[in-house]
Amino acid sequence: MSETVILSMKGISKAFGGLKALMDVSFDVFQGEIYGIIGPNGSGKTTLINCITGFIKPDKGHVFFRGDEITKWPAYKIAQTGITRTFQIMRPYYSLPAYKNLIIPLWSPRAKKLGGWRGGGRHGDRDTVAVDILEEIGFERDSRVPYKLASTLPTGYQKRLELARCMALRPDVIFCDEVFSGLSMSEIAGMVPLIEKLKMEGVTLIMVEHRLRELFRVADRVMALNFGEKIAEGYYKEVIEDKRVREAYLGSEEV
């Protein structure tokens, strides 16, 4: 982890009608760190991700990526600069086999530029790269799993597929929207090394999580949101000992 700021959010606000989903949220993320975002249900975590990655436009505020303003850029353009995301509700391409799911990010201009392979040869070099990425993320190459339709995969694999879709873009920043939720303990145990490996490779991760124990194992810093406001930020022990955080969220829970 270095001290260069890769992503900087300044005063992001978003209201849906009368509901203020986000109020003046500012934070910086350093290159190569794992930054956790926690908060009770409806505190604006996913809205924050949507605002930063361009899926909805913030009412106010600015997002800077490596010093360049990317506020209100279209989502695909933000993804092309290297900021990608997973979806809380998994969105694989159900009608395609798992490995063909990765052809889409591999076909994008960013992957074409960064990828070392020759684009779309007769025998589909992208297919090879796709299977490689899937193997890296835990789909056994020789099993039938990578070749099955995405709709027939179990949840754990679909979550991995979401992450694989991000990895195929060779991103600088990945927003993980609850990658651990809905997984069994053993599936989470399989996911954590993947997250750590991505960090080792220098990818900055921003993780929205409800599974705090698993998050605190990997996160360098944590921010807490409540009703669209940032209430605490820092090392996880500081955050969970913060009085406002306890009141808002952890209250009775023992961590």
Next chain:
Amino acid sequence: MKRKERIDRGLKVRTEGHYAISSLEEIGYLVGPRLLLILGVLLLPIILELAPYWKRVVNIMCVYAVLALAFDFLANYVGLVCLGGALFIGVGGYLAAIFNVYLSMPFWLSIPLATISGAFLCTLLILPCLPLRGVYFAIVTLMYPILISRIIEAFNILGGTNGISGVDSLPGEYVEEYTIIIVMLVALFAMRRLVNQDMGLVLRAVKDNDQSVRASGINVTHMKSIAVFIASLMGCFGGAYLAHLYMWAGLSLFALDFSIIPIAAVVMGGGGTLVGAVIGCFILVPLSEFLRFFGTFRIVIYCALLTGFIVFKSEGIMVYATRKYHQFERWVKV
């Protein structure tokens, strides 16, 4: 209790991989259906020397087949239910007539030029509605042909209600027939290839989940407009061809038939199979011609047949036939 079980035929399993083909039987199994279609369609004009009236029907049938291909591609692979078949035909037809009559270009220039410029024009028209989805997109594309034909009528431009007459005919019956047959076959196999290429996969992904495509750094509107361009390329060719076939371009090129019959054909043939669209047209168009004998009653028979198909065999002929070809069924005790 008994239950029906479906099992892949041994022949299918053997011919599936890259390594399989080792006997004439296996080659025949793979190539047979394709060859049957290609040769059958290519021989059609020669066979129909016996019944010359039906030659014209074959031409129109092929135009509808191209349109149905475009519809199937957009609806089942890109997720755009486009009822703009009449728009494509009309724009292509009028442009070909303009190029041929007003600018006196020969047919071999006016048809390709009308195809390409028409496709650009149609894509440009549809571009603003691309963010729409589902039934909203369908409605807008359905309105366009009506809109344009009313404009032509109201302002009395481009020949008004009389249309543009005096378009050159194509030289010779065989040129007429084989132009559209070959274009139809090329379009069919090109589309089949395209949807399995990497670009085709991206288009299919747009149908499955456009948010995910966006998060993968791909401009969804751009991809959709490429798909519309490809589809309108096929449709506009059909229109340009029809203008030269009828030696006339008029308001009937914007008729709703061109939007509706392809849909019926796709439903009948099996959505998402591409070949199904062609087969559906090969049944529906001659049928409606055949039913002319019954006068206005033909619509009743036509509708009853279609309803029957949708209710009892909604999967479509092609899906059903493929299953029968590849698998056999047997009853097993449970």
